[in-house]
Each structure stands twice: as C-alpha cells, then as structure tokens.
Amino acid sequence: xxxxxxxxxxxxxxxxxxxxxxxxxxxxxxxxxxxxxxxxxxxxxxxxxxxxxxxxxxxxxxxxxxxxxxxxxxxxxxxxxxxxxxxxxxxxxxxxxxxxxxxxxxxxxxxxxxxxxxxxxxxxxxxxxxxxxxxxxxxxxxxxxxxxxxxxxxxxxxxxxxxxxxxxxxxxxxxxxxxxxxxxxxxxxxxxxxxxxxxxxxxxxxxxxxxxxxxxxxxxxxxxxxxxxxxxxxxxxxxxxxxxxxxxxxxxxxxxxxxxxxxxxxxxxxxxxxxxxxxxxxxxxxxxxxx
Numbered sequence: 435x436x437x438x439x440x441x442x443x444x445x446x447x448x449x450x451x452x453x454x455x456x457x458x459x460x461x462x463x464x465x466x467x468x469x470x471x472x473x474x475x476x477x478x479x480x481x482x483x484x485x486x487x488x489x490x491x492x493x494x495x496x497x498x499x500x501x502x503x504x505x506x507x508x509x510x511x512x513x514x515x516x517x518x519x520x521x522x523x524x525x526x527x528x529x530x531x532x533x534x535x536x537x538x539x540x541x542x543x544x545x546x547x548x549x550x551x552x553x554x555x556x557x558x559x560x561x562x563x564x565x566x567x568x569x570x571x572x573x574x575x576x577x578x579x580x581x582x583x584x585x586x587x588x589x590x591x592x593x594x595x596x597x598x599x600x601x602x603x604x605x606x607x608x609x610x611x612x613x614x615x616x617x618x619x620x621x622x623x624x625x626x627x628x629x630x631x632x633x634x635x636x637x638x639x640x641x642x643x644x645x646x647x648x649x650x651x652x653x654x655x656x657x658x659x660x661x662x663x664x665x666x667x668x669x670x671x672x673x674x675x676x677x678x679x680x681x682x683x684x685x686x687x688x689x690x691x692x693x694x695x696x697x698x699x700x701x702x703x704x705x706x707x708x709x710x711x712x713x714x715x716x717x718x719x720x721x722x723x724x725x
C-alpha cells in the first residue's frame with residue numbers, strides 16, 4: 435500500500451477528532467520495552483514504560499502553531515511542530531532532573547531519601563478505549579529505600595478529548611503499613627523545534643494555593659512555592675501554549691515552579707503529595723490548551 439492509498443483510507447474511515455493510539459513493543463534487540471503513543475487534536479504524547487511510565491515527548495497541537503516553512507517564513511527550513519517535552523531520542527532518566535532533557539516523572543520520598551520512578555522498568559498492562567476516555571494502566575513500579583522500606587506504585591493515565599490527562603499514582607503495596615510516603619508529580623519542559631530548546635525568556639511560571647506567585651523566565655535559577663497548592667503552570671507565548679498541573683481533588687501539600695539557567699534551559703512544575711494506608715492514591719490533572 436502506498437502512502438496516498440493509506441491517506442485515502444484514513445480519511446474515509448477515521449472521523450476528524452478521533453484519538454489514535456499505538457502500543458509499540460520492541461522486539462529487534464529483545465529488550466521487551468513498551469512505548470505508548472496517543473494522538474488527538476490537542477496533543478501527541480509518548481509514554482515510555484521502560485522509564486517508569488514517564489512522558490518522553492509532547493507536541494501541543496492545542497496551540498495551533500503555524501509551522502509552515504519556506505523563505506517567507508520565520509521557520510525557513512524547519513517545519514517541525516514545536517515540542518514542550520522531547521527527550522526520548524537524546525537523553526535518558528539520568529538527565530531529566532539534572533542538566534539535559536525534558537521529561538515527566540514521579541519522585542518518591544521517605545525521610546531524606548528520594549527515588550526517581552524513571553529508574554524503574556514497567557510495562558503497559560492494559561489499554562481501555564471508549565468515546566470519552568483512553569486509559570493506559572502500567573504494571574506497578576517497585577522501589578526499595580536504604581532503610582528497608584519497599585513500596586509498589588501503580589500509574590494510570592487517562593486521556594480525555596479536551597486537552598486533559600489524568601495521572602493516577604496508587605500505592606498498591608508497602609512493607610510498613612505505618613509508613614508515610616512523600617511523592618512529587620514532576621514536569622520538566624521547555625519548547626523547541628530541534629534537539630536544542632529555543633529562547634525561554636518571557637515564559638510565565640505561576641503557582642497557586644494559600645498564596646499566588648508568578649515568575650517570568652530569565653535564566654536565573656529562581657523558584658517559587660506555595661503551601662496547599664492548587665496549581666502549578668507555565669504559559670509559553672511564542673507557541674501559544676498553556677500547561678498546568680492541578681490536584682484532581684482537594685489540594686497538594688505544596689505547588690512549586692522553577693526556572694533553569696543558561697546550561698539548564700528548562701522549567702519545572704511540581705505538586706507534592708503524601709501517600710499512606712489512609713490515602714493510597716493521588717490524582718493530578720495535566721492540562722494543555724491554547725494560551
């Protein structure tokens with residue numbers, strides 16, 4: 435089948451706006467890695483189950499960026515649609531919380547020790563689709579702390595056809611029923627067209643909770659935080675995109691946003707929660723919309 439034939443079939447059989455999904459299973463090298471793609475008019479998202487179910491790529495179609503190329507376009511020869519996360523091909527888990535690479539993850543804390551879910555290999559356990567939502571459930575990630583505490587955390591993504599992703603983090607097992615587990619829902623992003631991010635000056639970071647604070651990106655490594663957080667967000671004017679993390683119910687312990695510096699050209703958004711036997715699940719709403 436030629437691409438034109440596939441295009442004709444696609445137009446005739448797939449309604450405009452219908453989400454498309456793909457579950458890829460790597461077989462060439464026998465690694466067994468699972469990758470899940472979700473595409474609709476609001477975004478294209480890649481879930482990398484091999485790195486704890488983190489998001490390794492997002493294209494914010496909701497921004498409706500005009501990505502045409504040519505001598506009369508500011509884009510010239512680059513017609514790629516801009517990303518807000520793009521680390522899948524360039525960097526791995528060791529970079530997203532350091533100096534290179536944009537990615538989401540979940541940090542899990544016990545006392546002074548912090549573990550990164552990206553270092554846990556998982557699989558796609560199930561995919562459920564309906565007209566209202568696409569659900570992706572991953573196998574639980576197992577983490578072991580130096581003090582002997584062991585926990586298993588299950589992640590479920592729910593994609594809705596309006597630019598919303600619900601991220602569910604569930605404590606499914608703990609070796610100490612009295613333990614309180616801190617978690618940080620973490621989004622590290624930028625924007626760009628090639629493997630290097632564009633100029634981030636003017637991005638507006640904001641947190642809301644008991645107070646409201648704002649930070650205009652200026653490469654100064656500054657950060658803002660409020661207790662009882664209800665939102666952490668980033669507004670990116672050049673690509674007409676707005677991103678926010680919000681607790682689906684109640685408030686988070688805190689909301690935080692931070693800018694990077696010249697050699698770490700990214701911003702980060704965080705919501706802090708606590709899991710225990712009394713509260714086994716934290717749900718975060720990730721929203722991407724036109725600014």
